[in-house]
Amino acid sequence: MNNEFGPRGRVASAADDADRAVLVLVAAGQLDALQELYDKYRVMAYSIALRITADASLAEDVVQDAFLGAWRNASRYVEGKGSVKTWLLSIVHHRAVDAVRRRRPTVELPEREDVPPAAMTLPDIWPEVAGNLDREEIAAALTSLSDVQREALELAYFGGLTQQEIAVQTGTPLGTVKSRVRLGLLAMRRALVGTDGNAAGDAAGGDRSGDPGGGALA
């Protein structure tokens, strides 16, 4: 990992720390800790699942599935250092996309793991920075996307479409879709973390003391 964006090992936001403490208890099999996690993120989790599946009962199944996945795999997470919220919502997103694809018989399902790939929960300065973002900053980052980038990301994230499916649906060459997806995510990261190492270092320096982040969306 480079440290272009700031020092590693910086203390994470208080919200992330609290989440991690709860997750340790979840890993130890404590039901009330699971309930705490659920209550904090249930609205976000359910809203994502509902948006992707467009089916209330399927969305409930997805959320249940995701929280049980988190319940069973919390010990695997604890070894990582990323944001619990990122991890949890990634599970919800994965499950919801899988559920949608299962309804489309033409698509072969990848054998996904129970939890997002380890790479997504690797230690990264990102969650620590992101933990201090508020909704306006995130919204501002999203406006830095071009219309076509936003469309591609939205079709992938909320539509559960693969790049190839996006290409077909939008009548765009596959190579172009790949660029939009990649450049779109890079643009968002740049906008959220800062345009260069210095700006990001500032963000990672802990000067933002506003919204604790974790609960802002939930």
Added chain:
Amino acid sequence: MNDEPMTHETARGLAAAYVLGALEPAEEAAVREHLQTCAEPHDEFAELGGVVPYLVELPGLELVEPPASLRDRIMAAAAADLAERTATVSPVPAESTPRLAEALAASAASPVAAPPPAAASPGPTLPFPSAAERSERSARRGASPLAWAARIAAVVAIVILGGWNLVLQGQLSDARAYDRAVAAVIDAAGKPGSQTVVLTPTKDSRGAGIAAVAPDGSVVMAMRDLPATAGSQVYEAWVIAAGSPAPVPVGSFTVGQAGTVAFTTTPVTTPPGSTIALSLEPGPGSTTPRGTIVATGVSALPKS
């Protein structure tokens, strides 16, 4: 896609689509394999992956509160999973009762001690197998950890959820009382000749629990989630002996806001296969059920 291992550069180039879940299945599998086997750094996966959750802020995500029942479903499933985990570690019935005690202790749920070791009586007092399962199981003793686990899971879910709800509500003395009630049932169920009963709510009702029928015919029960009684209302317990059509009243009790109760009925003849029922009556002294039947269960001898 071919079967050649993916190069590091190719994998890096697919990072964005991978973290978005937008790769075709074969590509996704190849990237995952690469990540598991390649020692090079893969910074962009974590960096771009960290962005993905913020896509929920794309315009148009309506925040929707999930139905309250979803929490109960998840917590019940997690409690059952917890029980299964503890039970499957040790499929030998004789060791399963202590495992149950561990599960109880582990439910942070309960600051209260698990049933004392004395309650962990010898022999398989708890999975409440059906008659068919019993004959099947005697054919292959201890050979079915999964069936065993499922049975225990049902019971532990009742036990843990009851105590745990109370703890969450800050009703510690009620939680302790409930814990003692459960311990009393386990105690009674461990005596030779005792039968066990899982009481489940009838349609449109609330109230669940476990009970043991002692050799003298008295029923020791621990119930949770019963609606509180009001005024002169009482819950009446009934035994409908196997082969007899007539419900026999065996005692009544009231229930407070905690919704739990520990109760021991007057002894009546209760052969295996008898139905134990609870009804909510307008007042004490009913000789036939006039009110609503809220929970029922059928008694069975544990496998010996």
